[in-house]
Amino acid sequence: MSTAEFDLIARIRARVASRDDVVLGIGDDAALLQVPAGQQLVVSMDTLNLGVHFPEDTAPADIGWKALAVNLSDLAAMGAAPAWCTLSLSMPQADAAFVDGFLDGFLALAQQHAVALVGGDTTRGPLSVCVTVHGFVEPGMALRRDAARVGDDLWVSGTLGDAAAALVQWKAGAKGGQSGLSFAKGHSDPLLLARLNRPTPRVALGRALRGIALACVDVSDGLLADIGHVCETSGVGAQVDIDALPASEALRTVFDRQTRHGLQATGGDDYELCFTASPDVRDAIEAASRDTTTAVTRIGVIVATPGVTARTAEGAWSAPAAGWVHFS
Amino acid sequence: MSTAEFDLIARIRARVASRDDVVLGIGDDAALLQVPAGQQLVVSMDTLNLGVHFPEDTAPADIGWKALAVNLSDLAAMGAAPAWCTLSLSMPQADAAFVDGFLDGFLALAQQHAVALVGGDTTRGPLSVCVTVHGFVEPGMALRRDAARVGDDLWVSGTLGDAAAALVQWKAGAKGGQSGLSFAKGHSDPLLLARLNRPTPRVALGRALRGIALACVDVSDGLLADIGHVCETSGVGAQVDIDALPASEALRTVFDRQTRHGLQATGGDDYELCFTASPDVRDAIEAASRDTTTAVTRIGVIVATPGVTARTAEGAWSAPAAGWVHFS
Numbered sequence: 001m002s003t004a005e006f007d008l009i010a011r012i013r014a015r016v017a018s019r020d021d022v023v024l025g026i027g028d029d030a031a032l033l034q035v036p037a038g039q040q041l042v043v044s045m046d047t048l049n050l051g052v053h054f055p056e057d058t059a060p061a062d063i064g065w066k067a068l069a070v071n072l073s074d075l076a077a078m079g080a081a082p083a084w085c086t087l088s089l090s091m092p093q094a095d096a097a098f099v100d101g102f103l104d105g106f107l108a109l110a111q112q113h114a115v116a117l118v119g120g121d122t123t124r125g126p127l128s129v130c131v132t133v134h135g136f137v138e139p140g141m142a143l144r145r146d147a148a149r150v151g152d153d154l155w156v157s158g159t160l161g162d163a164a165a166a167l168v169q170w171k172a173g174a175k176g177g178q179s180g181l182s183f184a185k186g187h188s189d190p191l192l193l194a195r196l197n198r199p200t201p202r203v204a205l206g207r208a209l210r211g212i213a214l215a216c217v218d219v220s221d222g223l224l225a226d227i228g229h230v231c232e233t234s235g236v237g238a239q240v241d242i243d244a245l246p247a248s249e250a251l252r253t254v255f256d257r258q259t260r261h262g263l264q265a266t267g268g269d270d271y272e273l274c275f276t277a278s279p280d281v282r283d284a285i286e287a288a289s290r291d292t293t294t295a296v297t298r299i300g301v302i303v304a305t306p307g308v309t310a311r312t313a314e315g316a317w318s319a320p321a322a323g324w325v326h327f328s
Numbered sequence: 329m330s331t332a333e334f335d336l337i338a339r340i341r342a343r344v345a346s347r348d349d350v351v352l353g354i355g356d357d358a359a360l361l362q363v364p365a366g367q368q369l370v371v372s373m374d375t376l377n378l379g380v381h382f383p384e385d386t387a388p389a390d391i392g393w394k395a396l397a398v399n400l401s402d403l404a405a406m407g408a409a410p411a412w413c414t415l416s417l418s419m420p421q422a423d424a425a426f427v428d429g430f431l432d433g434f435l436a437l438a439q440q441h442a443v444a445l446v447g448g449d450t451t452r453g454p455l456s457v458c459v460t461v462h463g464f465v466e467p468g469m470a471l472r473r474d475a476a477r478v479g480d481d482l483w484v485s486g487t488l489g490d491a492a493a494a495l496v497q498w499k500a501g502a503k504g505g506q507s508g509l510s511f512a513k514g515h516s517d518p519l520l521l522a523r524l525n526r527p528t529p530r531v532a533l534g535r536a537l538r539g540i541a542l543a544c545v546d547v548s549d550g551l552l553a554d555i556g557h558v559c560e561t562s563g564v565g566a567q568v569d570i571d572a573l574p575a576s577e578a579l580r581t582v583f584d585r586q587t588r589h590g591l592q593a594t595g596g597d598d599y600e601l602c603f604t605a606s607p608d609v610r611d612a613i614e615a616a617s618r619d620t621t622t623a624v625t626r627i628g629v630i631v632a633t634p635g636v637t638a639r640t641a642e643g644a645w646s647a648p649a650a651g652w653v654h655f656s
Contacts, residue, residue: 125377
């Protein structure tokens with residue numbers, strides 16, 4: 001293939017939707033954008049690298065979806081409304097078929113959240129996708145990591161451990177000599193795999209929690225690690241009830257209780273929201289959950305003693321391995 | 329090395345400056361930022377990959393400087409005032425010494441332009457630097473590519489061809505069996521090399537040209553190619569006087585006229601501003617040049633016939649090679 005960068009950009013530009021607040025999108029040195037009066041700008045940036053953040057044989061559409069999803073998840077964790085994104089796509093060679101597939105996933109999710117792709121670049125290099133997302137939130141309404149208070153309930157959305165379980169299966173399959181996402185016999189589970197490749201950013205829930213929840217983080221590094229970030233920033237601690245962690249039917253079917261607990265507590269990559277709130281607003285949180293058709297589960301409490309402790313009915317619980325740490 | 333991502337982020341966070349309009353910077357799921365009332369947001373994103381955008385042995389501080397410079401240059405080409413940036417840094421392993429050196433260059437330039445680093449990520453992968461910059465411009469005042477008009481003067485800032493000349497020297501040195509930036513004997517030129525590794529984004533000039541210049545682009549792909557982008561977007565053509573292209577003393581000393589012309593017209597990577605303006609405002613442009621101590625040179629005119637033509641005193645001039653095209 002020998003398509004020039006300009007052709008790839010034209011290919012991308014032909015497919016992107018716009019918004020009224022995009023004054024000038026793809027095609028100039030920079031995008032011109034209009035932030036609504038009375039709103040603060042919310043910006044996050046995350047990169048996915050081949051072999052680090054997605055397995056070798058991941059479908060281009062799944063890479064596209066996930067690259068935007070992990071960024072939208074950061075906006076969700078702030079309670080922000082997504083608006084725009086920029087995309088930097090590095091590829092070993094200009095591959096129009098890859099770009100088309102990538103856009104299928106990327107733009108499908110963008111459309112769900114009315115996000116306009118307004119700029120970026122395509123360039124030569126090892127496969128890597130960097131996305132910056134922009135959203136809005138009213139001053140003082142953002143859900144920050146530093147707002148947890150002693151006595152808060154600790155909540156989490158959706159189910160935990162599914163993405164990590166799919167990765168375990170993928171590795172087992174790979175070890176068994178099978179390539180890519182064809183798992184070893186008896187271990188393939190499309191529901192878990194969908195959670196790894198097509199995470200659902202909890203944007204609607206994050207929006208609904210403004211003014212109700214206090215601190216919030218998205219679960220990317222692993223539940224206990226991410227709760228640790230909130231606690232450290234807020235100057236508090238947390239007690240987590242491992243038995244209460246929500247598990248999908250698929251996860252319960254495939255893994256025993258002990259393995260499941262490890263995946264749920266430390267797996268990461270689920271992109272659920274973990275948040276704290278006063279016990280006084282439990283009804284409001286249940287209402288937000290119903291309104292956004294996003295399950296939420298109480299999984300612990302915020303305490304004064306620093307650190308994150310976890311327990312089951314049998315007593316103290318220790319993670320079998322650390323959460324996902326880059327460079328470890 | 330086995331420093332965790334969190335340690336690298338802490339290392340970065342400890343060194344960044346803030347601004348009054350940064351409500352929340354590094355350390356949460358996203359940054360919270362306040363765009364001034366009455367201003368539009370200007371956003372650009374560019375990636376530099378090892379071996380594609382900078383040679384293997386480039387010093388970390390130069391990589392840091394250049395990664396921000398190429399992005400600020402895009403803001404300059406819009407006439408925007410820089411404000412914030414985010415940084416995604418991929419490295420094969422967590423290398424604190426590399427990060428420290430990288431920040432030396434990156435933050436030195438950020439400080440010059442009062443740009444606050446407000447977020448991003450560090451991750452494992454082949455060496456790659458992705459930066460998104462944010463700035464402001466008043467509605468209707470941006471210098472766009474689509475605003476060139478027939479009869480406009482064509483201008484360029486600074487000098488052309490220096491960065492490409494340094495790269496030619498570097499390649500010659502590399503071919504001569506020498507590694508990195510030690511050029512073959514007689515070919516090393518620190519002034520040219522500085523232009524390749526430490527480009528100067530023409531931010532002040534871009535700001536001063538608001539309301540005076542019409543179309544503008546920064547010269548990254550190569551002068552004629554970038555003028556071509558302006559012409560295509562504006563629905564016009566251009567005639568370029570190759571003899572008029574500004575050359576540095578260093579370039580004149582090292583290369584003959586023919587080679588120099590090729591480097592100036594197609595070399596790219598100089599990050600000068602190329603802009604159009606009515607002949608009626610020549611005095612205002614000279615004043616903007618003086619006020620910002622940035623040389624400007626008239627190099628041609630905008631015409632009705634589509635396409636970019638170039639000539640010297642001897643007649644029509646053709647580029648010896650295409651401008652810099654990724655994936656070619």
